[in-house]
Amino acid sequence: MGPPQVKGRAMIEALHATAQEMVRRPRGILAADESIGTMSSRLEKAGVPVSGENRRAYREMLLTTPNLSSGISGVILSDETFNQKLSDGRDFPAAVAALNILPGIKVDTGAKELAFAPGEKVTEGLDGLRERLRDYAARGARFAKWRAVITIGDGRPSRRAMRANAHALARYAALCQESIVVPIVEPEVLMDGDHTIDRCAQATRAMLEHLIEELDEAGVDLAGTVLKPNMVVPGSESGQHAGPEEVAERTVATLRAVLPASLAGVAFLSGGQSPEVATANLAAMQKHETPWPLTFSFGRALVGPALTAWHGEPSLITAGQQALADRVEPNSAAVAVG
Numbered sequence: 001m002g003p004p005q006v007k008g009r010a011m012i013e014a015l016h017a018t019a020q021e022m023v024r025r026p027r028g029i030l031a032a033d034e035s036i037g038t039m040s041s042r043l044e045k046a047g048v049p050v051s052g053e054n055r056r057a058y059r060e061m062l063l064t065t066p067n068l069s070s071g072i073s074g075v076i077l078s079d080e081t082f083n084q085k086l087s088d089g090r091d092f093p094a095a096v097a098a099l100n101i102l103p104g105i106k107v108d109t110g111a112k113e114l115a116f117a118p119g120e121k122v123t124e125g126l127d128g129l130r131e132r133l134r135d136y137a138a139r140g141a142r143f144a145k146w147r148a149v150i151t152i153g154d155g156r157p158s159r160r161a162m163r164a165n166a167h168a169l170a171r172y173a174a175l176c177q178e179s180i181v182v183p184i185v186e187p188e189v190l191m192d193g194d195h196t197i198d199r200c201a202q203a204t205r206a207m208l209e210h211l212i213e214e215l216d217e218a219g220v221d222l223a224g225t226v227l228k229p230n231m232v233v234p235g236s237e238s239g240q241h242a243g244p245e246e247v248a249e250r251t252v253a254t255l256r257a258v259l260p261a262s263l264a265g266v267a268f269l270s271g272g273q274s275p276e277v278a279t280a281n282l283a284a285m286q287k288h289e290t291p292w293p294l295t296f297s298f299g300r301a302l303v304g305p306a307l308t309a310w311h312g313e314p315s316l317i318t319a320g321q322q323a324l325a326d327r328v329e330p331n332s333a334a335v336a337v338g
């Protein structure tokens with residue numbers, strides 16, 4: 001093993017430094033990278049007219065929250081936002097960097113149905129990715145994100161779906177590192193379904209095993225990589241409830257069983273958990289000793305309340321920002337004890 005020869009020492013050191021900064025507690029990562037389709041439906045649900053300008057205004061509201069950098073190390077942007085400007089004329093990536101926050105970019109192009117795997121998906125976006133990453137890096141991206149979705153159900157997840165997604169994640173991660181961009185690898189085992197917490201633990205472990213094997217095959221340097229996993233929880237329609245101690249214990253045990261100590265860090269997704277539950281689970285994780293920092297890279301659990309409070313009204317920007325700050329603060333406090 002060891003780092004492949006094509007990577008120079010300076011490149012590796014730069015990747016390591018960025019990865020460490022991304023997961024250095026008490027900060028975590030803000031996922032504001034919803035695709036145009038997802039963001040549009042969230043705006044619609046909040047009663048905000050759907051337009052590129054409103055998606056832009058929403059992201060500007062989030063980013064200009066006072067003191068955001070006290071709890072946020074990096075912001076993941078979508079391609080649309082990466083190419084937009086704040087109302088003062090600055091590009092989004094430059095404005096993020098000026099806040100002492102690392103600009104990131106979601107580079108996958110979405111999960112599509114996988115052939116011969118009913119109900120399962122594979123994430124696409126590898127075609128032309130080398131050139132896109134070079135361009136994003138030249139324009140300030142310091143890290144990237146690729147999300148794979150894994151479902152639990154009858155015969156799922158299949159080995160076929162796990163392998164296809166792990167392979168794509170590894171090819172993406174290697175291309176990122178080639179451009180000195182830290183990859184966030186996100187193999188999300190969805191909460192949807194009536195499965196037990198045991199099934200979630202098994203599926204999460206199996207997917208992570210495939211992922212680590214593929215990352216190794218692809219020559220990816222784990223110390224320059226951040227993992228963004230789901231927490232180990234019962235299915236949302238299972239009728240089961242697991243408290244923070246159980247979620248933390250099951251999640252940490254699963255991660256420990258699979259992840260090499262060299263990984264830069266772990267930043268959890270929230271996956272549809274309520275903001276308060278996600279924070280309580282994250283706090284409980286910190287009681288466990290792990291070789292890697294455990295922090296957050298939440299989307300909905302950070303920005304959901306802010307969207308509701310703002311709902312497109314210029315006069316409610318401050319209320320939206322306060323709602324975001326009110327979620328960043330407890331998550332930062334949750335990881336500060338680690």
Ligand code: 13P
Nearest residue numbers: 031269270271298299300
């Ligand atoms: P959630 O925290 O809402 O799951 O979003 C995280 C994310 O980045 C999904 O790709």
